Each structure stands twice: as structure tokens, then as C-alpha cells.
Amino acid sequence: MAHTARRWYLAKHANTEIQPDTFEFREEPIPDLEAGELLVRTIYLSLDATNRVWISTWDQYMDPVNPGEPMRGFVCGEVIESRNPAFQAGEIVAGMHSWSDYFVTDGTSFSVFPELPGVDLSEAFGTLAIAGPTAHVGLLEVGQAKSGDTVVVSAAAGAVGMLVGQIARLKGCHTIGIAGGADKCARLTEQFGYDAAIDYRREDVGQRLKALAPEGIDLLFENVGGDILDAGLAAMKNFGRVVICGLISTYNQSGEPVPGPYMFRNVIMRRLTIKGFVILDYVDELPGVVQELAGWMLEGKLRFRVHVVDGLEQAVDALKLLYTGGNHGKLMVKIGEERR
Numbered sequence: 001m002a003h004t005a006r007r008w009y010l011a012k013h014a015n016t017e018i019q020p021d022t023f024e025f026r027e028e029p030i031p032d033l034e035a036g037e038l039l040v041r042t043i044y045l046s047l048d049a050t051n052r053v054w055i056s057t058w059d060q061y062m063d064p065v066n067p068g069e070p071m072r073g074f075v076c077g078e079v080i081e082s083r084n085p086a087f088q089a090g091e092i093v094a095g096m097h098s099w100s101d102y103f104v105t106d107g108t109s110f111s112v113f114p115e116l117p118g119v120d121l122s123e124a125f126g127t128l129a130i131a132g133p134t135a136h137v138g139l140l141e142v143g144q145a146k147s148g149d150t151v152v153v154s155a156a157a158g159a160v161g162m163l164v165g166q167i168a169r170l171k172g173c174h175t176i177g178i179a180g181g182a183d184k185c186a187r188l189t190e191q192f193g194y195d196a197a198i199d200y201r202r203e204d205v206g207q208r209l210k211a212l213a214p215e216g217i218d219l220l221f222e223n224v225g226g227d228i229l230d231a232g233l234a235a236m237k238n239f240g241r242v243v244i245c246g247l248i249s250t251y252n253q254s255g256e257p258v259p260g261p262y263m264f265r266n267v268i269m270r271r272l273t274i275k276g277f278v279i280l281d282y283v284d285e286l287p288g289v290v291q292e293l294a295g296w297m298l299e300g301k302l303r304f305r306v307h308v309v310d311g312l313e314q315a316v317d318a319l320k321l322l323y324t325g326g327n328h329g330k331l332m333v334k335i336g337e338e339r340r
């Protein structure tokens with residue numbers, strides 16, 4: 001059994017790009033378990049756009065990670081030893097903890113992860129931990145998507161976006177995805193069921209939205225912000241809904257005020273409803289949401305793409321991929337083998 005754990009710590013808050021001295025890698029002894037605790041061997045670490053928010057000094061929706069604290073993330077792993085009756089050695093569990101290869105927890109935020117026959121753990125964890133619930137709740141509960149809606153999604157080839165498009169299609173919506181680059185756009189229509197794709201790196205998003213949705217957008221699922229949000233706001237239908245799921249284009253600029261949307265006047269001109277949400281507020285709904293998502297996965301109705309980077313040492317460099325579009329699918333780090 002391992003006697004030491006390797007772990008990333010935050011060394012300095014970062015309000016612009018992550019720097020070489022933003023994080024620090026340490027090795028430390030694994031403490032003996034107290035009553036109620038369990039020792040987990042991490043298998044996958046999910047890298048999420050919001051990790052960047054947590055290490056900034058922004059006023060945010062939960063406590064930031066402060067210098068000197070372990071970097072926080074969503075993880076899944078195998079219970080190695082347990083002094084907590086809710087968890088048994090050998091079980092696969094998922095929850096929020098640190099960027100490390102082994103960790104001790106009292107089990108808060110952890111649950112046994114469902115086994116989906118025929119589905120890889122990376123795919124199941126990538127879909128069911130954060131991205132899937134965010135897509136499901138954001139689209140159906142916050143956005144109230146209904147059959148016949150024209151739904152536009154930004155960062156559509158990413159973890160959340162690829163699922164929003166597929167769920168919207170399952171619900172009978174017409175779907176338009178916005179992503180960067182020809183490969184990602186091809187994937188939108190060929191694999192993720194989008195009716196049309198817009199390559200924001202090559203095309204005028206505003207003009208393309210007018211051409212693809214001449215009657216206007218019913219539901220804008222926003223993951224990016226900035227010019228892309230503006231183009232969406234300009235193309236909304238009267239009484240349309242805008243779900244603010246994320247504003248990733250602004251996360252590396254948290255040290256300065258970020259300009260608001262230029263087309264904000266359309267909130268009144270088009271009588272729009274804009275709603276922001278954070279998936280962590282929906283814990284009560286999660287069991288039902290996860291069950292529905294898992295059902296769709298088992299029936300082959302949801303396709304998912306993971307982008308797995310090998311090795312805990314690579315976690316910081318891997319995180320940067322999210323903000324350049326370098327990830328091609330749900331970004332995660334493989335820290336340990338699925339089975340020993």
C-alpha cells in the first residue's frame with residue numbers, strides 16, 4: 001500500500017493566465033484513518049472550466065481555493081480502506097476533493113458511483129459527474145426547452161455543449177452549435193446530433209445565426225460570453241430565454257472588469273428572460289437526472305467524447321487546454337488504473 005500521496009497545491013491566486021508558479025506539487029505522508037474516514041486511490045480527475053474561477057479572487061458562488069490549500073476538483077477513485085460504514089473497500093466513489101493520487105476523506109460530498117455495464121468508467125464519470133447534470137438541468141429545468149424550440153449552444157463541442165445538443169434533439173428541438181474549428185464543427189453535426197454548426201473562428205456568427213434561424217432563437221444556452229453572447233442576443237426571438245451556464249471567454253481576465261454584452265438592450269427589445277444557474281444548487285434533483293442520463297447512455301442515445309491526459313503531474317498544463325480550445329471532449333486526467 002502507498003504511504004505517500006502526491007498533491008497539487010495552489011501557491012498564488014491567478015487573475016490572468018495560469019503561470020508556472022501558480023501551483024506547487026508536493027509529496028506528503030498519508031495519515032492513518034480516523035473513525036468515519038476512508039482512503040481513496042484516485043482514478044480520474046475531472047478538469048472543469050470553473051477550476052479557473054476557484055483560483056481567482058473573483059467574488060464567486062462558493063469559497064475560492066486560497067494559496068496554501070490543496071487544489072480542489074471532482075474525482076472518482078477506488079476505496080482502499082474504510083472506517084466509514086457508508087463505504088466499503090473496493091467500491092468506486094465520486095465526489096469533490098483534491099488534485100491528488102491518494103486522499104483521506106470523511107465521505108462528505110462522496111457517493112458510490114453507479115456501474116454502467118458496457119460503458120467505460122471515464123465516459124460514465126465524464127458524463128454523469130458534472131457535464132451531464134449541467135446540460136440536463138440547464139436545458140430542461142432552467143431553460144424549459146420544449147419540442148419545436150430553436151436552441152443555440154456555444155462551446156457546443158465541449159463536455160457540457162455536446163450533451164446539451166443531444167438532449168435538446170431528444171426533446172424535439174432544432175439545434176445549432178457554435179464551436180471553434182472545422183473538426184469540432186464536423187463532430188457537432190456528425191456525432192452529436194446538431195442540425196447545424198457555426199465555426200466562430202472562421203465565420204461571422206451573427207450572420208450565420210440569422211441565416212440558420214431566420215425566425216430567431218427560442219433558447220440560447222450560453223457557455224462562452226463576449227462576442228458570441230452578443231451575436232446570440234441579437235438573434236433572439238421575442239420572449240426568448242437565455243441560460244447563462246458559463247462565460248469561459250472571461251475566466252482568464254478576472255483581474256479587470258469585463259465589458260458587459262453590447263446587445264443587452266435586447267433584453268427589453270425582445271422581452272427576454274435571462275437566468276444563470278450553478279449545478280451544485282440542484283443536489284436534490286441529481287439522482288433523477290443521473291438516472292435519466294444513465295438510461296440514455298445504456299440505450300445508446302447519448303454519445304460522449306473524453307479527452308484524457310495521463311498523469312497527475314500533467315494536470316496544470318492540461319487545465320490550460322480548456323481556455324484555448326485545445327481539449328477535444330470532456331477533459332480529465334487519468335491518475336490511476338481503473339482496476340488494480
Ligand SMILES: NC(=O)c1ccc[n+]([C@@H]2O[C@H](COP(=O)([O-])OP(=O)(O)OC[C@H]3O[C@@H](n4cnc5c(N)ncnc54)[C@H](OP(=O)(O)O)[C@@H]3O)[C@@H](O)[C@H]2O)c1
Nearest residue numbers: 049155158159160179180223245246247248249278279325
Ligand atoms: N453553471 C454550471 O453549473 C456549470 C457547470 C459546468 C460547466 N459550466 C460551464 O460550461 C462551460 C463549458 O465547460 P466545460 O467544462 O464543459 O468545458 P468544455 O466546453 O469541454 O471546454 C471549454 C471550451 O470552451 C471553448 N472556449 C474556451 N475559451 C473560449 C473563448 N475565448 N471563446 C470561445 N470559446 C472558448 C473552447 O471550445 P472551442 O474550441 O469551441 O472554442 C473549449 O474547448 C463553461 O463556461 C463552464 O463554466 C457551468
